[in-house]
Amino acid sequence: MSELVQLSKVGDVAVITINNPPVNALSPGVPEGIESAIAAIEKDPSVKAAVLIGGGRTFIAGADINMFVQITSGKGGRIHLLPTLLKIENCSKPVVVAIHGNALGGGLEVAQACHYRVATPDAKVGQPEVNLGIIPGAGGTQRLPRLAGVAKAVEMCTNGKNIKAAEAVEAGIVDRLIEGDLLAGTVAFAREMAGRPTPKTRERNAKLGTPEANAPIFAAARDTVRKKQRGLPAPMAAIDAIEAATKLPFEKGCEEEARLFDKCLYSDESKALIHVFFAEREVAKIPDVPKDTPVIPVNSVAIVGAGTMGGGIAMVCVNAGIPVLLKDTDQAALDRGLANIQKNYATSVKRGRFTQEYMDERMKMIKPTLSYGDFGGADLVIEAVFEGMALKKEVFAELDRVCKRGAILASNTSTLNIDEIAATTSRPEFVIGTHFFSPANVMRLLELVRGNKSSKEVIATCMQLAKKIGKVAVLVGNCRGFVGNRMFLPYIREAQFLVEEGASPEAVDAALTEWGMAMGPLAVGDLGGLDVSWRIRKEFRHLEKPGARQPYVEDKLCEMGRFGQKTGSGWYKYDAERRATPNPEVAELVKKWNAESGIPQRQISAQEIVEREVYCLVNEGARILEEGYALRAGDIDTIYLNGYGFPGFRGGPMWYADTVGLKKVYDRVCEFHKLHGMLWEPAPLLKKLAETGGKFAEFERGAAQATD
Numbered sequence: 001m002s003e004l005v006q007l008s009k010v011g012d013v014a015v016i017t018i019n020n021p022p023v024n025a026l027s028p029g030v031p032e033g034i035e036s037a038i039a040a041i042e043k044d045p046s047v048k049a050a051v052l053i054g055g056g057r058t059f060i061a062g063a064d065i066n067m068f069v070q071i072t073s074g075k076g077g078r079i080h081l082l083p084t085l086l087k088i089e090n091c092s093k094p095v096v097v098a099i100h101g102n103a104l105g106g107g108l109e110v111a112q113a114c115h116y117r118v119a120t121p122d123a124k125v126g127q128p129e130v131n132l133g134i135i136p137g138a139g140g141t142q143r144l145p146r147l148a149g150v151a152k153a154v155e156m157c158t159n160g161k162n163i164k165a166a167e168a169v170e171a172g173i174v175d176r177l178i179e180g181d182l183l184a185g186t187v188a189f190a191r192e193m194a195g196r197p198t199p200k201t202r203e204r205n206a207k208l209g210t211p212e213a214n215a216p217i218f219a220a221a222r223d224t225v226r227k228k229q230r231g232l233p234a235p236m237a238a239i240d241a242i243e244a245a246t247k248l249p250f251e252k253g254c255e256e257e258a259r260l261f262d263k264c265l266y267s268d269e270s271k272a273l274i275h276v277f278f279a280e281r282e283v284a285k286i287p288d289v290p291k292d293t294p295v296i297p298v299n300s301v302a303i304v305g306a307g308t309m310g311g312g313i314a315m316v317c318v319n320a321g322i323p324v325l326l327k328d329t330d331q332a333a334l335d336r337g338l339a340n341i342q343k344n345y346a347t348s349v350k351r352g353r354f355t356q357e358y359m360d361e362r363m364k365m366i367k368p369t370l371s372y373g374d375f376g377g378a379d380l381v382i383e384a385v386f387e388g389m390a391l392k393k394e395v396f397a398e399l400d401r402v403c404k405r406g407a408i409l410a411s412n413t414s415t416l417n418i419d420e421i422a423a424t425t426s427r428p429e430f431v432i433g434t435h436f437f438s439p440a441n442v443m444r445l446l447e448l449v450r451g452n453k454s455s456k457e458v459i460a461t462c463m464q465l466a467k468k469i470g471k472v473a474v475l476v477g478n479c480r481g482f483v484g485n486r487m488f489l490p491y492i493r494e495a496q497f498l499v500e501e502g503a504s505p506e507a508v509d510a511a512l513t514e515w516g517m518a519m520g521p522l523a524v525g526d527l528g529g530l531d532v533s534w535r536i537r538k539e540f541r542h543l544e545k546p547g548a549r550q551p552y553v554e555d556k557l558c559e560m561g562r563f564g565q566k567t568g569s570g571w572y573k574y575d576a577e578r579r580a581t582p583n584p585e586v587a588e589l590v591k592k593w594n595a596e597s598g599i600p601q602r603q604i605s606a607q608e609i610v611e612r613e614v615y616c617l618v619n620e621g622a623r624i625l626e627e628g629y630a631l632r633a634g635d636i637d638t639i640y641l642n643g644y645g646f647p648g649f650r651g652g653p654m655w656y657a658d659t660v661g662l663k664k665v666y667d668r669v670c671e672f673h674k675l676h677g678m679l680w681e682p683a684p685l686l687k688k689l690a691e692t693g694g695k696f697a698e699f700e701r702g703a704a705q706a707t708d
């Protein structure tokens with residue numbers, strides 16, 4: 001037997017336990033271990049039935065994703081699952097799989113090959129392969145429709161979402177739920193099945209439907225994929241593979257699945273999505289803050305400022321079961337804040353995301369206040385008042401006075417120097433930036449801004465808390481704009497230059513959304529309010545390089561009170577339903593600026609738009625990386641994927657640049673530098689890596705702790 005798989009016995013029932021922590025991935029050794037266990041069970045006349053179960057916190061979370069990286073980078077390795085599953089299915093004694101935690105991807109495929117499936121009520125099952133740019137590769141596209149029907153299989157294999165155990169029972173994937181002790185319950189079930197037939201999923205054809213019934217299912221699914229998962233080959237391939245299941249014998253269907261699986265695995269999209277998977281987990285690893293760093297228990301949170309961000313953060317905390325004290329300066333502001341929270345919850349209730357009962361419970365967990373009176377009990381305080389250094393300093397001085405020693409004092413500032421804020425307290429080691437993104441209850445990203453003195457315990461606590469509240473936290477250094485907004489500034493500025501050179505706002509936005517961005521930069525500006533970046537531009541203008549090109553049109557729009565959606569016009573005009581149409585004022589302003597500045601108007605291709613937009617993100621990202629404000633290129637990617645609508649299948653700006661080739665990116669940046677001036681000066685790291693054939697992904701500098 002392999003070290004990763006153990007075989008034991010409970011009377012006449014054999015128990016195969018997979019022990020490959022943390023998630024029992026099907027790494028080399030696991031399939032082989034299962035095979036030898038099955039062989040031993042066949043040989044042992046005292047065994048009447050078998051249970052297959054996962055040790056630790058979960059059943060099997062799927063194939064070992066590291067293997068895919070090895071395979072596609074030519075470092076060897078292979079996925080050996082189909083033959084193992086046939087051996088389970090061919091076993092002459094009933095094999096019952098016991099699912100707790102998750103049965104995902106290859107894990108669910110293992111379960112499908114067993115003769116019976118039971119699960120704990122809180123277990124989840126799914127085929128999430130599309131999230132990695134691949135399709136099920138161990139017969140999932142062939143066995144799942146046989147268990148759950150074609151429509152359910154198509155749904156699960158294309159959207160990649162997990163379903164709960166009860167839904168899995170309803171769909172025919174799981175036979176029974178086991179309350180109480182899973183192993184004992186499954187052993188009892190297996191004993192019931194002993195001596196009965198061993199139904200082979202691959203021979204169950206009743207749910208495969210007819211060509212007439214299936215045609216509209218496949219057509220509708222392809223249509224949805226075309227609309228919602230534009231540019232992604234895997235969901236289409238999953239549908240093709242399931243269609244093959246309905247038309248071909250099982251073995252031939254598996255061959256077709258294998259062919260499609262391989263095609264997806266070697267695609268750029270899959271490589272990018274696998275990078276995204278690991279990068280999102282890598283961000284939690286901070287070299288000088290080890291895993292065993294003690295954390296501060298956070299059982300209560302106080303928030304200062306009940307505005308847009310304070311309200312959203314309050315929702316995030318109470319949704320995770322943490323009670324919140326919410327403070328503002330006057331009753332009207334507090335009422336407004338609470339009403340907004342109420343409105344947000346009510347929308348979710350209307351959409352069926354939450355029940356009314358859930359909403360009422362959460363609202364009760366938010367205690368409004370106008371004083372700092374109760375702040376002494378808070379374990380964590382998050383300040384979200386107006387953006388202004390003087391005000392922030394005043395608030396932190398007060399927090400220092402009223403909060404208990406050991407409480408974490410966090411600021412949600414999006415631009416201000418966290419060390420300067422921390423210096424107003426007697427405990428800068430307890431101060432940190434928690435930069436949530438708007439709307440805070442929706443956006444997954446949280447930039448944790450490390451101050452000069454932020455303690456390791458405070459960092460470890462915030463990283464852990466982020467996971468609890470459903471955020472992806474990325475530790476960043478304390479520079480202007482931190483990581484995300486520091487890169488975003490040149491990105492939105494370049495979009496404005498493109499318009500001033502002759503591209504229409506619609507053309508700029510369309511080029512980027514076609515490329516995969518969730519929204520175009522100008523539409524984003526209109527959504528958030530053009531006045532926000534106008535204010536920042538004015539405040540930091542003195543820090544601009546003298547003689548650097550400045551955008552014109554957006555400032556003029558702001559001077560005219562055109563702040564975007566909230567004023568009904570900005571880069572676009574908006575009707576009552578917030579539908580956008582071209583704003584003729586923009587064309588007039590461009591014409592006027594053109595006459596004044598002499599900037600030549602020309603046709604600009606979608607390719608140039610994308611290159612200028614994405615490469616200016618990359619160029620600034622390279623500076624951030626070299627200066628140590630981000631720990632790894634993957635951290636920057638994680639920020640852009642979770643906070644800025646960057647498409648997952650491109651892997652993030654830094655990964656994308658690596659795939660284009662840094663020499664090619666650098667050459668283009670040099671051309672732009674020549675044509676458009678000093679704002680395009682190539683980042684030294686980009687130049688260095690381009691010249692040495694390096695990659696951002698291989699560059700590691702520091703600890704995200706440098707400061708301006």
Ligand code: 3HC
Nearest residue numbers: 023025061062063064065066104105106128136137138281
């Ligand atoms: N392969 C390799 N490593 C995996 C893994 C997998 N399938 N799933 C998780 N891990 C690793 C993570 O990288 C992480 O490692 P780290 O501690 O070194 O960072 C560790 O396991 C714990 O993972 P999480 O931090 O994500 O733990 P959570 O408890 O938050 O989540 C989970 C657990 C829901 C199982 C989540 O890890 C997950 O969604 N995993 C991936 C599931 C998946 O995509 N499965 C399909 C794989 S492809 C496949 O099976 C193809 C088949 O059809 C042939």
Ligand code: NAI
Nearest residue numbers: 305306307308309328329333384385386387412413414438
């Ligand atoms: P907002 O204007 O919506 O809310 C600020 C709230 O703070 C108001 O309700 C105000 O009455 C209250 N307030 C002011 N002084 C106070 C005091 N002394 N004590 C208690 N409450 C006080 O502002 P918003 O947008 O929520 O921003 C808050 C912070 O979050 C700012 O630092 C901002 O830069 C940052 N941020 C904002 C984002 C956004 O998109 N709105 C995104 C990320 C960060």
